Amino acid sequence: MDNLPEGVLETRWITGSPTLKQVTDDISRPMEGKPGKLWYVLFGIAVLGLLDLLAMATWLVANGIGVWGLNNSVGWAFDITNFVFWIGIGHAGTLISAILLLFRQKWRTSINRSAEAMTIFAVMCAGLFPLLHMGRPWDAFFIFPYVPNQHGPLWVNFRSPLVWDVFAISTYFTISLVFWYLGLIPDLATLRDRATTRIKKAVFGALSLGWNGSHRTWSRYEIVSLILAGLATPLVLSVHSIVSMDFATSLLPGWHTTIFPPYFVAGAIYSGFGMVLTLLILTRSSMNLQRYITIKHLDSMAKVLLLTGSIVGFAYATEFFSAWYGGNIYERYHFVNRATGPYAFGFWLMMLCNVLAPQLFWSKKIRRHVGALFVISILVNIGMWFERFVIIVVSLHRAFLPASWGMFYPTVVDIGILVGSFGLFFTLFLLFIRFAPMIAIWEVKGVVTEQAHGTHVAVDTHVIPGSEAPTEASTEARTDAQAGDRP
Amino acid sequence: MRARVVIATFPHASDLLNAVRRARREMLRVYDVYAPFPVHGLDEAMGIRRTRLPRVTLIAGLTGLCFALGFQYYANVLDWPINVGGKPDNTTLAFIPISFELTVLFGGLATVAAFLLRTRLYPSKQPWLPAAGVTDDTFAIVIRRPSGDEIHQRALALLTECGAAAVTESEADL
Numbered sequence: 152m153d154n155l156p157e158g159v160l161e162t163r164w165i166t167g168s169p170t171l172k173q174v175t176d177d178i179s180r181p182m183e184g185k186p187g188k189l190w191y192v193l194f195g196i197a198v199l200g201l202l203d204l205l206a207m208a209t210w211l212v213a214n215g216i217g218v219w220g221l222n223n224s225v226g227w228a229f230d231i232t233n234f235v236f237w238i239g240i241g242h243a244g245t246l247i248s249a250i251l252l253l254f255r256q257k258w259r260t261s262i263n264r265s266a267e268a269m270t271i272f273a274v275m276c277a278g279l280f281p282l283l284h285m286g287r288p289w290d291a292f293f294i295f296p297y298v299p300n301q302h303g304p305l306w307v308n309f310r311s312p313l314v315w316d317v318f319a320i321s322t323y324f325t326i327s328l329v330f331w332y333l334g335l336i337p338d339l340a341t342l343r344d345r346a347t348t349r350i351k352k353a354v355f356g357a358l359s360l361g362w363n364g365s366h367r368t369w370s371r372y373e374i375v376s377l378i379l380a381g382l383a384t385p386l387v388l389s390v391h392s393i394v395s396m397d398f399a400t401s402l403l404p405g406w407h408t409t410i411f412p413p414y415f416v417a418g419a420i421y422s423g424f425g426m427v428l429t430l431l432i433l434t435r436s437s438m439n440l441q442r443y444i445t446i447k448h449l450d451s452m453a454k455v456l457l458l459t460g461s462i463v464g465f466a467y468a469t470e471f472f473s474a475w476y477g478g479n480i481y482e483r484y485h486f487v488n489r490a491t492g493p494y495a496f497g498f499w500l501m502m503l504c505n506v507l508a509p510q511l512f513w514s515k516k517i518r519r520h521v522g523a524l525f526v527i528s529i530l531v532n533i534g535m536w537f538e539r540f541v542i543i544v545v546s547l548h549r550a551f552l553p554a555s556w557g558m559f560y561p562t563v564v565d566i567g568i569l570v571g572s573f574g575l576f577f578t579l580f581l582l583f584i585r586f587a588p589m590i591a592i593w594e595v596k597g598v599v600t601e602q603a604h605g606t607h608v609a610v611d612t613h614v615i616p617g618s619e620a621p622t623e624a625s626t627e628a629r630t631d632a633q634a635g636d637r638p
Numbered sequence: 639m640r641a642r643v644v645i646a647t648f649p650h651a652s653d654l655l656n657a658v659r660r661a662r663r664e665m666l667r668v669y670d671v672y673a674p675f676p677v678h679g680l681d682e683a684m685g686i687r688r689t690r691l692p693r694v695t696l697i698a699g700l701t702g703l704c705f706a707l708g709f710q711y712y713a714n715v716l717d718w719p720i721n722v723g724g725k726p727d728n729t730t731l732a733f734i735p736i737s738f739e740l741t742v743l744f745g746g747l748a749t750v751a752a753f754l755l756r757t758r759l760y761p762s763k764q765p766w767l768p769a770a771g772v773t774d775d776t777f778a779i780v781i782r783r784p785s786g787d788e789i790h791q792r793a794l795a796l797l798t799e800c801g802a803a804a805v806t807e808s809e810a811d812l
Contacts, residue, residue, distance in 0.1 A: 170775065171674060171745035171774065175674075175775065265753045305718055306713040308722070309713065309714060309733060310725070310729055310732040312735075314736070318735070319735065319739050322739040322742055323744075325743060326742065326747075329747065329750050337773070341773040344771075344773045345774065357807060360759035363768075363772065363773070364773050365672055366669055369680075370676070371689045371691060374688075375693065378745075380694050380745055382742045382745055384737075389735070403789065416652050483718040483800055550737075593675040594675070604740065
């Protein structure tokens with residue numbers, strides 16, 4: 152363990168001790184000034200991607216999904232791979248805002264807002280793929296049970312994981328959106344009160360719901376946040392579990408395994424944190440927010456990547472072990488084929504990015520090197536995309552009957568829509584960091600105030616670094632520290 | 639209710655906390671406190687009762703659960719039973735994922751709706767701000783103006799003593 156003075160510094164999540172006014176100014180600055188050149192360049196690229204998506208999706212809807220490389224053997228390919236990939240990305244936001252809130256992890260305050268926004272945008276990208284895969288997106292409402300039922304009294308099949316998915320993802324999207332907006336309200340009020348233009352005053356005035364910082368409201372607000380976090384925590388675990396059941400409840404070798412739900416959830420958190428890391432490294436430097444998103448935050452995220460990456464690696468090993476030990480020849484063939492068949496490159500890429508790359512994070516030096524973190528975070532994203540590709544396409548292309556074996560080759564439209572989904576995602580994200588506070592101003596103020604007291608207390612009473620809640624302190628300091636224990 | 643109030647602003651959260659405690663000890667009526675972030679310890683200092691919003695979550699969550707289970711039962715057993723792989727019509731286990739999702743959906747939405755109703759927040763509401771900067775870096779305490787002259791003076795003195803940056807009087811709907 153570090154010696155004490157360093158340990159005390161270790162408990163600080165914000166560099167220096169900015170005043171409350173400074174916190175407001177620093178975080179609002181990107182929204183009030185003109186963004187840097189980097190923002191315009193990135194936004195230009197993202198919009199090109201979005202246009203590509205619009206063109207490709209129009210082409211797809213006009214001609215039918217035959218323009219994709221799908222066929223009778225491989226009926227799910229890029230579309231469902233992208234769907235699972237984006238849903239997975241969407242898991243980090245709720246994990247950071249809900250689970251870390253329940254675990255009282257203070258480092259979440261600087262990153263939760265952007266991670267939640269990322270979740271919402273990722274789920275929007277994910278929702279696009281089943282919609283396009285239907286071929287007739289205008290009939291998409293058929294997947295919901297609705298009244299009056301125009302198919303006669305025939306309902307959707309409530310026993311099907313695909314229908315569970317519809318409920319899980321729409322609930323997840325709704326609750327994430329509400330949670331995100333609720334967190335934004337106090338900051339919107341802050342922006343309303345410092346707005347200089349008429350338009351900003353009107354927009355923030357309408358959206359901030361008349362928030363005035365009353366403590367009677369704050370008191371309820373905190374309880375509501377906790378309740379939502381408590382609801383969102385099992386929700387986030389359920390969403391990817393249900394996605395995994397789309398596969399696990401089938402009989403196909405490579406899909407038919409009970410390990411899927413926890414394995415998918417770990418993979419989702421892993422990929423989501425990878426994406427959060429990529430985005431935060433880009434935004435902290437382009438928006439000058441290094442003071443609030445510190446190396447320590449990046450370090451903590453790298454640790455989560457190490458943990459979840461190791462769980463994913465362990466799951467891969469377990470799958471191989473059961474395929475060998477289970478004695479089912481189809482299962483065994485599938486796994487041999489995974490590593491040596493025509494799509495072996497995808498498998499080895501996935502092993503490299505998901506099993507080996509995160510192990511570099513055992514080194515503190517690498518965890519604190521921004522360049523290395525950025526490269527590894529990209530590798531994580533690539534690896535997790537290929538994991539879904541391997542699970543979906545490799546399982547389908549060699550099913551039980553050799554007569555129904557086939558190959559999948561992506562077409563221009565497949566690749567165009569994948570690239571386009573990144574365009575949609577980054578367009579939304581870049582607009583978000585330009586027009587909304589990408590760090591929760593009010594939460595950072597709480598941390599800054601507590602930090603000012605907490606450091607004193609820690610020096611006075613020799614508290615072990617990392618633990619909060621000092622045992623003895625002045626009345627005020629104790630009340631502040633109780634912040635951590637209050638329900 | 640239109641009331642005459644004394645508004646004191648503070649630059650530090652700890653002074654505010656101290657002022658609230660002392661004002662309540664002096665039997666002054668603290669209407670509300672305004673802060674840019676939730677100051678911990680204020681609930682106890684102001685004597686705020688714990689909110690009953692969790693009950694809304696419980697009731698709405700249970701409603702969602704019953705609705706989901708009931709609807710799936712109705713669709714699969716009463717309205718249009720389909721034999722899927724010889725499974726019974728009422729396959730409760732398969733109904734659980736959707737029931738769980740609707741429990742969370744109902745619970746979450748109802749809680750937020752109840753919160754907005756209870757705190758009277760709605761789009762485009764004109765906020766009443768006791769002082770400039772309460773959403774930025776200022777803390778404010780709003781106290782009912784005492785009717786007696788002597789106690790009024792004592793209240794003003796107390797607030798200044800606690801470190802108030804400014805003490806003003808105003809009228810407000812509270």
